[in-house]
Amino acid sequence: MYNKTIVCVYAQDLLCSLHSAYLATPTNLKIHHYLIFLRSFYFLEHVSYMALVGSFSFNSFLFGVLSCTGTAFLAICLWIQVNKENKKFKDLAPKRAFADFVLSNLVFHLVIMNFFDRCPSPILNVVFMSCKNVV
Amino acid sequence: MAANGSPKPEPMAAKKASPDLLNSSFSFKSLKLKTKQQELLLRVSILGLVYVLAFIARLFSVLRYESMIHEFDPYFNYRTTLFLTEKGFYEFWNWFDSESWYPLGRIIGGTLYPGLMVTAALIYWTLRFLRFFVHIREVCVLTAPFFASNTTLVAYFFGKEIWDTGAGLVAAALIAICPGYISRSVAGSYDNEAVAIFALLLTFYLFVKAVKTGSLSWALGSAFGYFYMVSAWGGYVFIINLVPLYVLVLLITGRYSMRLYVAYNCMYILGMLLAMQIRFVGFQHVQSGEHMAAMGVFLLMQVFYFLDWVKHQLNDTKLFQTFLRITVTSAILVGGIALGVGTASGYISPWTGRFYSLLDPTYAKDHIPIIASVSEHQPTAWSSFMFDYHILLFLFPAGLYFCFKRLSDATIFIVMYGLTSLYFAGVMVRLILVATPAVCLISAIAVSATVKNLTSLLRTKQKVPQTGSAKGVGSSKSSSKVTLDQSQPFHKNGAIALLVGVFYLLSRYAIHCTWVTSEAYSSPSIVLAARGAHGNRIIFDDYREAYYWLRQNTPTDAKVMSWWDYGYQITAMGNRTVIVDNNTWNNTHIATVGRAMSSYEDEAYDIMRSLDVNYVLVVFGGVTGYSSDDINKFLWMVRIGGGVYPVIKEPDYLVNGEFRVDKGASPKMLNCLMYKLCYYRFGELVTEYGKPTGYDRARGVEIGNKDIKLEHLEEAYTTSNWIVRIYRVKPPTNRL
Numbered sequence: 071m072y073n074k075t076i077v078c079v080y081a082q083d084l085l086c087s088l089h090s091a092y093l094a095t096p097t098n099l100k101i102h103h104y105l106i107f108l109r110s111f112y113f114l115e116h117v118s119y120m121a122l123v124g125s126f127s128f129n130s131f132l133f134g135v136l137s138c139t140g141t142a143f144l145a146i147c148l149w150i151q152v153n154k155e156n157k158k159f160k161d162l163a164p165k166r167a168f169a170d171f172v173l174s175n176l177v178f179h180l181v182i183m184n185f186f187d188r189c190p191s192p193i194l195n196v197v198f199m200s201c202k203n204v205v
Numbered sequence: 206m207a208a209n210g211s212p213k214p215e216p217m218a219a220k221k222a223s224p225d226l227l228n229s230s231f232s233f234k235s236l237k238l239k240t241k242q243q244e245l246l247l248r249v250s251i252l253g254l255v256y257v258l259a260f261i262a263r264l265f266s267v268l269r270y271e272s273m274i275h276e277f278d279p280y281f282n283y284r285t286t287l288f289l290t291e292k293g294f295y296e297f298w299n300w301f302d303s304e305s306w307y308p309l310g311r312i313i314g315g316t317l318y319p320g321l322m323v324t325a326a327l328i329y330w331t332l333r334f335l336r337f338f339v340h341i342r343e344v345c346v347l348t349a350p351f352f353a354s355n356t357t358l359v360a361y362f363f364g365k366e367i368w369d370t371g372a373g374l375v376a377a378a379l380i381a382i383c384p385g386y387i388s389r390s391v392a393g394s395y396d397n398e399a400v401a402i403f404a405l406l407l408t409f410y411l412f413v414k415a416v417k418t419g420s421l422s423w424a425l426g427s428a429f430g431y432f433y434m435v436s437a438w439g440g441y442v443f444i445i446n447l448v449p450l451y452v453l454v455l456l457i458t459g460r461y462s463m464r465l466y467v468a469y470n471c472m473y474i475l476g477m478l479l480a481m482q483i484r485f486v487g488f489q490h491v492q493s494g495e496h497m498a499a500m501g502v503f504l505l506m507q508v509f510y511f512l513d514w515v516k517h518q519l520n521d522t523k524l525f526q527t528f529l530r531i532t533v534t535s536a537i538l539v540g541g542i543a544l545g546v547g548t549a550s551g552y553i554s555p556w557t558g559r560f561y562s563l564l565d566p567t568y569a570k571d572h573i574p575i576i577a578s579v580s581e582h583q584p585t586a587w588s589s590f591m592f593d594y595h596i597l598l599f600l601f602p603a604g605l606y607f608c609f610k611r612l613s614d615a616t617i618f619i620v621m622y623g624l625t626s627l628y629f630a631g632v633m634v635r636l637i638l639v640a641t642p643a644v645c646l647i648s649a650i651a652v653s654a655t656v657k658n659l660t661s662l663l664r665t666k667q668k669v670p671q672t673g674s675a676k677g678v679g680s681s682k683s684s685s686k687v688t689l690d691q692s693q694p695f696h697k698n699g700a701i702a703l704l705v706g707v708f709y710l711l712s713r714y715a716i717h718c719t720w721v722t723s724e725a726y727s728s729p730s731i732v733l734a735a736r737g738a739h740g741n742r743i744i745f746d747d748y749r750e751a752y753y754w755l756r757q758n759t760p761t762d763a764k765v766m767s768w769w770d771y772g773y774q775i776t777a778m779g780n781r782t783v784i785v786d787n788n789t790w791n792n793t794h795i796a797t798v799g800r801a802m803s804s805y806e807d808e809a810y811d812i813m814r815s816l817d818v819n820y821v822l823v824v825f826g827g828v829t830g831y832s833s834d835d836i837n838k839f840l841w842m843v844r845i846g847g848g849v850y851p852v853i854k855e856p857d858y859l860v861n862g863e864f865r866v867d868k869g870a871s872p873k874m875l876n877c878l879m880y881k882l883c884y885y886r887f888g889e890l891v892t893e894y895g896k897p898t899g900y901d902r903a904r905g906v907e908i909g910n911k912d913i914k915l916e917h918l919e920e921a922y923t924t925s926n927w928i929v930r931i932y933r934v935k936p937p938t939n940r941l
Contacts, residue, residue: 128488132481140474146510147421147467155517156463162420170421174471177425181478 102149109142133185140178144171251374252361256354259381262719263350263391265727270744272346272393275729277770277787279395280777283345285313286322290329290341297322298484304782305772306794307764307817315484316790320437321400324348349390349399356403357381360642363410366417367615368607368650371657376649382718385593385641388726398638401438406642408434408444409622412472413615419464424471431472432479435486442495442560443626443639448472449502451621456509460614466510473503494548494555501540508536566632574848575789578841581635590630592725593637595717596710597648601627604647607654623647656707662700731774733831733928745829748774751822751929754922755779759820766813767822768802768835768842769795775822784816792849799846800853802879803839809878810917813934820921821932825883828892828927830902837903839879840864867906875910882932885913885920890927 116134150156151167266275274283289297300314328351329344357377364373380386389398408430415423435441452469455461477490477499490496512529519525547553555561562568562576566584570577590598601623608616626640728734733745755765756779764782765775772786785795801812813821826834835842840855847853857873858864866874866884874880888899888911899908918932 132488132491136474136478140478143470143474144421147471150463150467151419151421167421170425174421174425174475178475178478181475181482184482 102145105145106142106149109138109145113138113142129185133182136185137182140182141175144174144178147171147174248370248374252358252377255357255361255374255377255381258378259354259357260350262382262722263353263387265391265723266729267346267392269727270729270732270734272343273729273731274342274345274395275391275393275731276396277730277773278397279345279393281773281787282321282395282397283342284773284777285317286325286345287341289322289326294323305776305786305788306791307782307784309791309794311788311790316788318397318435318437318439318485319483320404320433320435321348321395321397323436324352324400325395345395346393349394349396350392352400352403353381353386353390356386356406356642359403359406359410360646363406363413364646364649364653366410366413367619367646368611368653372646372649372653375652376646379597379649379652379714380642380645382715382722383594383597383641383645384718384721384726385637385644387718387722388593389638391722391727393729397438398440401434401440402638402642404430404434404437405440405444405639409618412448412468413618415468415472416465416614416618419462419467421467421471424468425475427468427472428475428479431476432482435476435480436483439559440639441480443629445490445496445499447622447625449499450625451618452502452506454617454621455614456505458617460617461509461513465614466506469506470503473499492552492554493557494553495557495560497544497547497553501544504540505536508532563629563632563636574841574844575792575795578838578845582633585631585634585637589634589637592721593641594644596714597644600648600651601644603655604649604651607650608647619643619646652707652711656704659700659704659707662696663704733829735829745831745926745928747924747926747928749778750924751922751931752778754924755781755820755822755931758922763819764817765820765822766798766801766816766818768798768824768838770838771822771824781820784818792845796846796849799842800850802835802842803846803853803858803877805873805876806878806881806916806918810934814937818934821882821918821934823879823882823930823932825887825927825930826903827883827887827901827908828890831928832903834883834903834928835879836866836883842879865906866901866904866908868909870909880910881913881915882918882930884908884910885915885930885932887927888912 113135116131116138120131148167148171151162151170152164274280285297285300288300297319298314300312301310302313303310305311325341325344325348328348329339329341332339332344357380360380361373361377364370364376386402389396390402408427411423411427411430415427431441431444434444448469452465455465480486481488481490491500512532515528516525519528544553548555556564558568558573558576562573562582576582594601605620605623608620623640623643623646626636626643630637630640731748733747735743735745737743752774755763755775759781761780762782764784765779766784767775769785769787769789772783772788775781775783776786785791785798789795797812797816801809801816804812824834825836826832827836840858843853843855843858847855858871858877860869860871865871866880884899884901887901887908891898892900892902897907899911900906901908915932917935919935920930921933922931923929
């Protein structure tokens with residue numbers, strides 16, 4: 071009983087301070103946070119789907135998982151490098167950070183298209199397959 | 206001023222005297238560069254010379270023999286490169302080869318590392334585009350020296366990152382001629398390591414640069430470097446384990462930073478994605494136990510990042526401490542459980558034998574005789590270390606000392622690389638190659654720092670008398686300066702002596718390296734050379750003679766059975782189907798061949814009929830004294846065959862635990878197929894003056910069974926020095 075109350079109080083404290091600190095971040099960075107949260111959610115969804123149904127098409131499982139991870143990570147990188155509070159990255163121009171982000175995303179998507187197996191809609195399937203063969 | 210003034214009128218007079226001197230004096234003045242430009246010129250010229258040196262030091266065998274491919278494995282690489290240039294990339298990537306491992310065939314497209322072949326093909330196509338119509342064999346032969354030169358450039362940049370430009374230059378010079386690297390990158394050694402060491406050093410350099418700058422583009426570069434390494438060599442497992450280990454060490458020593466986060470994560474994700482494009486590697490990055498360390502560290506980095514972010518948001522340290530403890534324990538628990546579940550359920554495959562034998566060197570000898578039989582997989586002797594490294598052996602600890610004096614992210618990396626690679630070099634001779642760049646870099650730090658200290662000692666000493674004479678203030682100061690002056694000559698002499706010593710050592714190193722390259726590492730292995738009685742050189746070209754006989758005198762669908770060492774050469778040069786070759790992917794098939802070689806002729810004939818064998822090829826060194834022949838390899842055939850077929854027992858072939866071929870040999874040995882094929886008609890031959898007939902020069906004994914009759918095989922061809930012997934398998938006799 072005693073431990074339970076301490077844990078509750080502690081958790082409440084933590085969440086409160088986190089919440090108040092979080093409210094202080096500027097809006098443009100909040101977009102980053104939202105996107106990252108979205109991707110983590112999809113990642114978990116994909117993994118649980120695989121755990122339930124079995125990894126029939128390992129290619130498509132990898133595609134889903136790794137695309138979530140990769141894009142989330144690249145967004146985090148951009149966020150780190152653009153955030154004015156990070157002293158280490160002061161001399162890195164935001165344009166350079168964004169250019170790196172774009173280039174990495176390009177490479178990342180070119181590579182991950184190789185794992186793309188199937189698409190629900192047959193029309194989209196044809197489109198994606200032709201793109202893949204071109205690449 | 207008078208002393209300064211006297212030379213002045215002369216050039217003026219000279220100027221007025223003749224216009225040619227005017228021009229020359231002007232050009233002289235324009236040549237007088239600033240110090241920075243002088244330094245740049247010096248650096249560029251040194252690097253240029255080192256680049257050329259690295260290339261030409263590896264050309265001994267091309268000059269002595271001819272431009273040909275050496276050894277065994279390079280022949281397979283040559284054959285696949287030929288296929289790639291003739292048929293194109295799509296055919297190459299999807300190639301199924303029915304000419305080896307008869308009747309199984311081999312999926313070449315999915316079981317090789319394409320980096321080397323694609324690189325050579327690209328160079329070939331570039332040269333053709335520039336209208337240099339070279340043969341692909343020339344490109345293959347010279348790929349290794351070309352990439353060795355490129356490695357010296359990368360070593361220079363890496364040294365610059367870790368220490369300074371001086372260390373970079375010394376590193377480039379050391380690695381250009383280091384025998385540990387030359388052994389696998391001479392001209393003609395067209396093997397994966399030729400390109401892999403370049404890719405290894407490039408990946409490490411780009412990664413260290415990414416950690417230093419925290420820029421995403423450098424990390425992207427290192428991911429591409431890693432991709433090149435994965436495409437080139439199976440040793441990429443070293444990178445995918447060393448980099449996470451390095452990151453772990455940085456995390457433990459409290460050097461976590463955003464730069465590290467960006468660099469490692471980008472390299473891991475993109476590198477892993479790119480690496481999974483190689484069919485041979487496949488999904489190993491997410492399924493194999495050898496790659497799990499990287500994933501574990503990746504997850505740990507996310508935890509660290511999350512903790513860092515929370516710490517940044519909260520300003521209350523007490524709250525954060527508890528949170529930290531909870532998170533870390535739960536993360537480790539979850540990770541441990543996941544790893545345990547994965548390994549227990551078999552989803553994460555355990556370490557393969559090849560890499561497990563690096564951690565436990567005794568494993569291969571007991572369980573996997575094929576890995577234990579390769580001579581390059583034996584533990585390294587001290588003499589090999591001295592032979593391959595020379596002075597770098599004691600410069601390495603000196604360099605470690607300097608690295609520890611100036612610890613930074615980059616020096617921690619090179620220390621870890623050096624220590625881990627040296628451990629593995631001690632386990633397996635072949636891995637001296639992987640340790641060479643680290644040893645060269647660390648030794649370069651030692652040399653560069655020492656020489657810098659010594660020369661600065663010399664230079665400051667020269668300044669002291671000038672200041673002493675110019676100032677001359679206060680008796681106490683002058684007296685102290687006097688004592689300083691008295692000890693200075695000692696310091697100066699000591700510094701000069703030490704500098705002379707350093708230069709002497711480096712010159713001995715260069716002499717040793719050139720000697721080693723010339724004597725030990727430049728033999729093509731397919732062409733043997735020896736000194737005749739009068740000192741003239743005799744060349745034994747028997748291997749190629751035999752393979753070309755096969756190519757020209759046997760039907761095109763003939764199948765050749767030989768021990769697996771010669772498989773690649775037979776398919777590449779003889780252009781015939783073989784039963785087993787150097788890929789050694791199917792142990793049972795090799796054991797079947799081993800069983801055939803070690804059985805009596807009748808049983809062996811049944812096995813050969815079941816495999817559709819038409820020709821049998823054996824290598825015999827009794828006439829020339831060549832010691833790497835099949836009789837010396839015979840016990841390995843017995844062991845490998847006996848590992849799968851218990852009917853073959855090794856003690857049957859030994860007498861009191863000793864392997865003999867003379868009269869005292871065991872009867873099974875005297876009548877097995879290998880013995881008969883090697884010594885057929887040998888009993889009539891006089892090999893050495895004063896010795897009886899049938900004297901085996903490689904074993905130094907007279908053979909036991911001189912009267913050999915073959916029932917199911919007949920001799921097809923024996924080369925001029927009896928090194929390669931080919932036999933035809935007779936079809937079964939007609940039933941009467």
